Amino acid sequence: MSGYAKTAILLAGLTALFIVIGGALGGESGALVALLVAGGMNLFAWWTSDKVVLRMAGARPIGPADAPRLYALTEQLARRAGLPMPALYVIDEEQPNAFATGRDPANAAVAVNAGLLRHLSEEEVAGVIAHELAHIRNRDTLIMTVTATIAGAISMLAQFGFLFRGGDSRNNPFGPIGLILMLILAPLAAMLVQMAISRSREYEADRVGAEICGNPRWLASALVTLQNAARQIENHHAEANPALAHMFIINPLSGARMDNLFSTHPSTENRVRALLELAARRDGDGGIAPRPAPPRRAGGSVPSSGWR
Structure with a gap:
């Protein structure tokens, strides 16, 4: 099953969860209020989140003069992806990592930790930048905003469920005990589905x-x-702002090894296995797609072995 199909199924499940919980806790009016409020909050966040996230991460903008090889490589990969050149940012962190943000391809940004350029070869950096460009091309920021809207609405219903019906659970089909359990379990279920969608988008961005x-x-x-x-x-910025962790290509807070339910990132071992299987299939089909030529800087060429 493709990553898009998995995401669609998970989104449908999250929507169904919202409808069931909304009808049980708040009725039609309560569900509508929760959805509108959550949607408004997430629309504002989606529109402004790139600036907020970059500020929280301590990212500073860079141009061709600041990092000519990184800029040339990103420009070349963006052209291969059919995307406009994203804004480039660097974060003064030694831990190699990166993330993409922006509400659409025309307003996208890629931020890399300074350590990325010191610890990775040029081919590895190309793979990381291509992954972030895939997030931009797949409009994952939009998908995660829709997901966050529905999950946020479910959480609001759970928090204010009693207010919508004045705390009266007599007409609730689940009974008073079932209502209490739903108030506790509904946000947890929404969070699990949201994290599953996040992991699915990471696999798709890898592909x-x-x-x-x-x-x-x-x-x-x-x-x-x-x-x-x-x-x-x-990663000091991520440790200070753990809410940023899900945006990075690798979890900057821990080295979790399992694809567990509470992780926003898939297991690295599983991701590597999937990529190597993809490479093997392409080799069997007669080879992989042409590689982007290493970008050249003034006065000489970039060695293909890396730029450490």
């Missing part, structure tokens, strides 16, 4: 990113390097 950079092995190698570094090097 599309591999197509953009031209070699799944580049991204697979990058993920291993990033995961190992995340276990050893602290």
Whole structure:
């Protein structure tokens, strides 16, 4: 099953959960109020989140003169992906990592930790940038905003369920005990589905990113390097703002090894395995897509072995 199909099924399940819980706790009026309030909050967040997130992460904008090789590589990969050149930012953190943000491709930004350029080869950096461009092309910020809207509405229903009906549970089909359990379990269920959608989007961004950079092995190698570094090097901005953790390509807060229900990131081992399987299938079909040529800087060429 494709990542898009999984995301559609999970979104449908989240919507069904909202309808059932909304009808049980707040009736039609309560469900509508919760959806409108949550939608308004998330629409505002979606419109302004890029600036807020970049500020929270301590990111500063860079241009061609600041990082010519990174800028040239990103420009080349964006062209291969059929995207406009995103704004580039750097975060003064030694832990190698990166994330993308922005409400649409025309207003997108890619932020990389400074350590990304010091710890990864150029091919690995290409894989990471391609993954973030895949998030932009797939409009994952929009998908996660819709998900957050529905999950937020469910949480609001759980918090204010008694207010919508004045605390009267006599007409509730689940009874008073069932109502209390729903108030506790509904936000948890919504959170689990939201995290499952986040993991699904990461797998899809890996697949599309591999197509953009031209070699799944580049991204697979990058993920291993990033995961190992995340276990050893602290990301101070992410530790200070844990809400940012889900945005990074690798969880910056821990080295979780399992695809567990409470993780926003898939297991790195599973992601690498999927990428290597994709590479093997492409090799069997007669080879992978053409690789992007290493960008050249004034006065010389970039060695293909890396830029450390």
